[in-house]
Amino acid sequence: MPDGNEPKPLPAGRNLLFLREEELRLAQDLLFFGYRDFTAGADAILAELGEMGRAHHRVLHFVGRRPGITVGELLAILGITKQSLGRVLSPLVARGYITQTPGRTDRRQRLLHLTEKGAALERRLFERQRETVMRAYREAGPAAVEGFRKVMRGLMGPEARAQFDRLAGAERERP
């Protein structure tokens, strides 16, 4: 990321960079409506199925994202307590969406993987959200997408940023 060290106090775009009140009000509105509708599709599927909610989806997502993830890593990513995760993870295991296998080197760990059933549900939720995001991306155009990514990443705190970068780089085998 091209941070800081560029001594360019160029006042170009100053109006945009000086965050006036109305600009932040707009950002608040955008994030509220946008995030709500982004999650709405998957939420509706889950509500239809019953017994599961958004928290279960998040677990399915991140386990699918990092197969073999440990409980501790998942806790760090989600930023919730062990007890809260337990109430979501245990049913997912009991109902055959996720498997737990002891770690090879550290047998205290429970490595989490999606079962076929779990992967199927995750994919269904994924496809539903893909429609929403694809439409937004297509309407906005590639340059806007790049800007969207920059701003969303900028909203994260240092910890979330580190978590995100690990996930984003995981595909390319680049830690």
Added chain:
Amino acid sequence: MPDGNEPKPLPAGRNLLFLREEELRLAQDLLFFGYRDFTAGADAILAELGEMGRAHHRVLHFVGRRPGITVGELLAILGITKQSLGRVLSPLVARGYITQTPGRTDRRQRLLHLTEKGAALERRLFERQRETVMRAYREAGPAAVEGFRKVMRGLMGPEARAQFDRLAGAERERP
């Protein structure tokens, strides 16, 4: 929008517009981490004060955004039920954060306004989020902000889009 010093003259549109799996996974991660950290600051203030949560903040925000809004309009914006709103709004009125006054033309309506106390709390939460958003905007730059806005708006469904556009254009007041 088509500014931006791209050092990589890839076949730009096509790769970005065809929403590959990994691109959506990234979008999911971005929205999860970004939205969570965006709300985290205000949530922390509210948790400190006790007695109020994110739902109360949303009410304060939208009442401040549209002074004199009716309960029905607020329900439409928030997309929750009357009962859910009641449990949040009633305490805000009882504790002197919001006033209800009968509508001039339709006395069934309860027009909502922030009190001085309510405006002060809303401003405190606002300033906290301003820091987060300002940092993200500054790091990303004006072009990225424009893209962010386009994509977030694109994520909304038709109803949310109409609500958002009304709020965005609602600088003009009606007495």
Added chain:
DNA sequence: CGCTTTGGTCAGCATCATTGACACATCTGG
């Protein structure tokens, strides 16, 4: 061998949402 780490579990509580049913005041149209 103790100490730490990793994970699981119990009991209790708070917040934010839901549905269904009902009550009341007020506006509006025939």
Added chain:
DNA sequence: CCAGATGTGTCAATGATGCTGACCAAAGCG
């Protein structure tokens, strides 16, 4: 003017998601 529609408030019950504190068991490690 009355009947019905509308705007708002409130009852009870339920569910999903989070929290804290406490405690336990298995496994790794110095």
